Amino acid sequence: MKSTPYLLALPALLLFAAIVIVPLGMTVVLTFHDWGQYKGIEPVFILKNWREVFSDSYYAEMFERTFRIALLVTLFSAVFGAPEAYILSRMRSPWRGIFLLVILGPLLISVVARTLGWALLFGGSEGLVNKALMELGLIDTPLPFMFTETGMVVALVHVLMPYMVLSVWAALQRLDPQVENAAIALGAGPFTVMRRIVLPQAMPGILSGAVIVFALAASAFATPAIIGGRRLKVASTLAYDEFLNTLNWPLGAVVAVLLLVALVIIVVGANRLVERRYGQVFR
Amino acid sequence: MAFLALDNLSKRFGTQTAVDGLSLGVEKGEFISLLGPSGCGKTTTLQMIAGFVEPSSGAIRLEGEDLLAVKPAKRGLGIVFQSYALFPHMTATENVAFGLEMQGIAAAERARRVADALELVGLGAFAARYPRQLSGGQQQRVALARALVIRPRILLLDEPLSNLDAKLREEMQIELRQIQRTVGTTTILVTHDQAEAMALSDRVVVMNKGRAEQIATPLEAYEHPATAFVASFLGKTNLVNGVAVRPERIAFAAAGLVGTVRTRIFQGNHWLYQVDTASGLVTVIRQNTGDAMPEEGAAVHLVWEARA
Numbered sequence: 001m002k003s004t005p006y007l008l009a010l011p012a013l014l015l016f017a018a019i020v021i022v023p024l025g026m027t028v029v030l031t032f033h034d035w036g037q038y039k040g041i042e043p044v045f046i047l048k049n050w051r052e053v054f055s056d057s058y059y060a061e062m063f064e065r066t067f068r069i070a071l072l073v074t075l076f077s078a079v080f081g082a083p084e085a086y087i088l089s090r091m092r093s094p095w096r097g098i099f100l101l102v103i104l105g106p107l108l109i110s111v112v113a114r115t116l117g118w119a120l121l122f123g124g125s126e127g128l129v130n131k132a133l134m135e136l137g138l139i140d141t142p143l144p145f146m147f148t149e150t151g152m153v154v155a156l157v158h159v160l161m162p163y164m165v166l167s168v169w170a171a172l173q174r175l176d177p178q179v180e181n182a183a184i185a186l187g188a189g190p191f192t193v194m195r196r197i198v199l200p201q202a203m204p205g206i207l208s209g210a211v212i213v214f215a216l217a218a219s220a221f222a223t224p225a226i227i228g229g230r231r232l233k234v235a236s237t238l239a240y241d242e243f244l245n246t247l248n249w250p251l252g253a254v255v256a257v258l259l260l261v262a263l264v265i266i267v268v269g270a271n272r273l274v275e276r277r278y279g280q281v282f283r
Numbered sequence: 284m285a286f287l288a289l290d291n292l293s294k295r296f297g298t299q300t301a302v303d304g305l306s307l308g309v310e311k312g313e314f315i316s317l318l319g320p321s322g323c324g325k326t327t328t329l330q331m332i333a334g335f336v337e338p339s340s341g342a343i344r345l346e347g348e349d350l351l352a353v354k355p356a357k358r359g360l361g362i363v364f365q366s367y368a369l370f371p372h373m374t375a376t377e378n379v380a381f382g383l384e385m386q387g388i389a390a391a392e393r394a395r396r397v398a399d400a401l402e403l404v405g406l407g408a409f410a411a412r413y414p415r416q417l418s419g420g421q422q423q424r425v426a427l428a429r430a431l432v433i434r435p436r437i438l439l440l441d442e443p444l445s446n447l448d449a450k451l452r453e454e455m456q457i458e459l460r461q462i463q464r465t466v467g468t469t470t471i472l473v474t475h476d477q478a479e480a481m482a483l484s485d486r487v488v489v490m491n492k493g494r495a496e497q498i499a500t501p502l503e504a505y506e507h508p509a510t511a512f513v514a515s516f517l518g519k520t521n522l523v524n525g526v527a528v529r530p531e532r533i534a535f536a537a538a539g540l541v542g543t544v545r546t547r548i549f550q551g552n553h554w555l556y557q558v559d560t561a562s563g564l565v566t567v568i569r570q571n572t573g574d575a576m577p578e579e580g581a582a583v584h585l586v587w588e589a590r591a
Contacts, residue, residue, distance in 0.1 A: 178368035181335055184355050185362045186433060187385035196381075200372040278372075 024260075030253040041249055049254045059238075063258070066234040069149055073156045077213045080157070081164030082206050085209035086198065089172040090164065103165050111159055111222040118155045119146060119226060151227045152234075156217050163216065164209040171205025172198075207274045211267050218263055235259040285294035285331075286311040286320045287437060292341035293493075294327050294561040301327040303493035306343070306498060309437075309471065309482050315462055315485040316480035317518070319490035325473045328490075329439055332471065336357055345436060351582050356385075358576055361435030362469070367426040369414040375401065376410045382433040400432035401425075401464060420451045427459070431466060438463070438470040444479060456482050477517050481505065489513045505529075523587075530555075530568040535577060540565075544579050558583060 031049055034042040053059045073172045088099055106114060121129045122145030130142035145151040175198070183197045228237065235255055242252030285308030294302040294333040309315050317325035330336040332343060334355030343350040350358060369380050379400050383393045401407050404424035414422055423443060425493065430438055433566050443459075444452045460483050463470050474480050480487045481501035487505060489497045489512070497509035508514035521528045523540070531553075542560035554576055556567040565585060577583050 147570070176366050176368055178366050179365045179370060181333075181355075182362065182364060182368040182429075183370070183381070184335075185333060185360060186429070187356050187359075189356060190382075192385070197370060274423035 021032060026134055029251045031257055033250045035248050035250045040247075050252045051252065053254050053258065056092050061257070062233055062238055063235055063262070065149065065232075066218055066236075066259070067262070069152055069156065069224075069234065070214050072149075072153045073160060073217040074210045076153065076157045077161050077164040078206055078210055081161050081209065082168045082202060083166045084161075085168035085172060085205075086202070088169055089175075100169075104265050106158065107162050108224045112226065115223045115226045118151070118158070120144070122151065131184055145231060146227060147231045148227075149232065150233070152224055155223045155227055156220055158214045159223060160216055161218075163212045164206075167209030167212065168202055168205040171202050175201050204278045205272060207270065207278075211270045213237075213261050214270075215267055219259065285295055285309055286313075286346060287471075288342075289328070289332075290342040290344070292328065292331060292343065293339050294324070295313060295339045300493050302331070302338075305490075305493070305495055307488060307495065307498065309469060312467050313459075313468055314470045314472070314483060314485045316474055316484040316487045317490055318474055318477060318480040318487050323490040324493040325475075325490050328443055329471065329473045332437070333362055333439055335362055353481060359433065359436050360424055361430030361433060361438045363423075363426045363430050363438070363440045363443045365445060367414075367422045367446075369422055369425055369429070371414050374411050374413055375406060375428075376418070378414070379429045379432050380563060381431065386433065396432055397428075398430040403431070403465070404428045405458075413423045419447055420455065422457065423447065427462070431462070431468065435468060438468045440470065440472040442474055443472075445474070447475070452479070459483060481517070481542075489516060491516075519568070520564050521565050523560075523565060528587050530566040531570075533565065533567045533585050534587065535569070535583050536586040537584060541583035542583055542585055544577050544581050544583060547576070547579055558585060560585065 030041075031200075032045045032047070034044050035044050036042070040226045055214060080103060084103065088096060088103070091099060098209070119127070121127050123144060125131065125134065125142045127142065130139075130145075133139045134142065157185075157261070179201075180193050180197060183193045186237070188196065218233075219236055221240065224232075224234045225237050228234065230237075230241065236259065239255040239259070242248045243256065246252075287309040289305055289307040292302055292305045293300065305328060317328055319325050328338055331338050331347060332350070334350075334353070338351065340509060345358075348453075359417070370381065373381070376397055378398045379389060380393055383396060388396070398407070398410070401410055404427050406424050406428065410418060412421075414425065416428060419426065434539075441460075444455050456479060462502070464482075469529050472480065472483060484501055486498060487501050487504055488495050497504050497513045499507075499509075504513060505517050508520075508527070511527075514520045514561065519530050521530060521533070540560050540562065542558040543564065545557045545559050545564070547557075548555040549571070553571055554569045556569065556577075558565045558567055569583065
């Protein structure tokens with residue numbers, strides 16, 4: 001029967017609809033509801049919340065910060081993660097296995113514990129590293145880390161780097177080791193081999209890793225919440241605050257929906273770019 | 284003084300000896316094959332010439348110059364790898380042009396030479412394709428064009444035809460031989476396929492356990508194998524009463540060594556027989572002339588010409 005495949009897919013589709021589509025739709029509907037300090041949520045259709053988010057520069061600044069941090073995290077993950085993956089792919093067993101575990105290690109520890117670790121090292125004048133540096137007389141005032149974008153970027157790069165390394169590593173696994181020898185035999189130096197032969201082949205891995213890291217960095221909650229607190233908010237911590245502290249759910253919903261839409265556009269756009277640029281070459 | 288001279292070349296990996304005191308002189312323009320089973324040291328020898336593996340001892344000289352003192356990137360050798368090792372992110376044209384770019388050849392001359400090289404291997408119409416869009420045989424041709432376009436002092440071929448199907452392999456053998464004759468580049472082929480080595484080479488180096496068992500023309504090595512290994516590796520052979528006899532030299536006759544046909548296999552252009560005799564099992568190959576041949580279980584007499 002023609003409809004059989006659809007019938008077979010129905011249970012999964014229903015589950016997907018129940019746990020993803022419906023709540024998402026409800027969140028979108030929520031953005032049009034009204035809210036007041038004393039009256040709570042009123043189920044009406046108004047554009048007040050959207051207007052507020054788009055007219056108040058506070059929100060623009062906050063989204064800008066969110067994507068600036070995500071972009072920097074992606075950039076640093078690529079700059080450090082891609083060479084790391086290359087070195088890893090060149091290692092022999094058992095070293096490769098051991099170092100893969102070292103790289104994946106951070107994923108085994110809770111994000112909260114890891115971020116608090118950074119806070120212990122750099123948090124104010126009591127942070128271990130700051131204390132040591134000040135006692136050595138290398139710095140006069142503690143290095144700013146808590147409640148700074150730098151701090152968030154450092155902690156997020158640490159958390160998200162494994163995704164970049166894994167993605168690039170997967171791309172490099174497909175690289176024929178003889179290809180580098182072929183380039184050398186044709187007269188290419190080590191730098192040229194890297195730039196003209198290895199990097200272009202690692203590029204799809206770097207780009208797909210970048211999409212993952214960017215999306216996770218832009219929607220990260222725990223790390224910005226601990227490092228930035230309520231002084232330096234990003235989209236996810238703002239939405240959290242609106243929902244759970246101010247209790248202005250409709251406004252929180254607008255922020256959440258905007259973050260989702262922006263991420264979908266960026267991720268789909270990046271994927272299109274990768275497909276168009278590399279689709280013919282690698283598949 | 285040979286064009287390329289390998290002098291007592293050895294390579295040890297830990298306790299294993301991959302190549303054991305190999306000496307070989309290759310003349311300019313010669314097509315020579317390193318032939319042997321896997322693990323005989325033929326690929327290691329090629330990689331030492333290419334510079335990807337450093338010899339444990341011995342010397343390699345090209346036109347009298349110490350090649351081991353030259354970095355792999357400066358040796359100016361053309362190499363076709365078993366996997367072809369094409370650059371997957373570059374078109375056929377870009378692949379072939381890469382070596383010329385590295386030499387700093389001007390764009391106009393580069394374009395002309397790349398087009399010539401692709402024409403030489405019959406791929407003029409596929410210049411803009413990526414390796415993924417080419418068949419195995421076409422990729423192989425691109426690899427050959429890429430190696431030849433830099434006008435290498437030596438062309439090194441590492442099992443270049445082993446990934447092709449039998450029919451294509453035969454076509455490529457003929458073509459490879461013609462191209463090599465046309466450009467006249469000194470060529471070293473590494474292969475485990477004795478038919479391929481014999482079809483292409485001026486001389487073959489039959490290798491076993493890191494040593495050269497015989498260095499000779501294909502005909503000489505086949506007719507006068509220096510060792511039992513060479514005899515058995517270069518085609519089928521019978522040892523009848525201590526004398527090596529090629530199966531195609533044995534004929535059925537009215538009188539001779541008495542035997543019984545155990546199996547016979549029809550292979551199109553010839554018949555393959557296994558005959559039980561007092562001197563053991565003897566393999567016989569007879570040309571298919573269309574005439575009736577002894578059947579399985581038939582009593583036969585075998586004769587062959589005594590050869591030195």
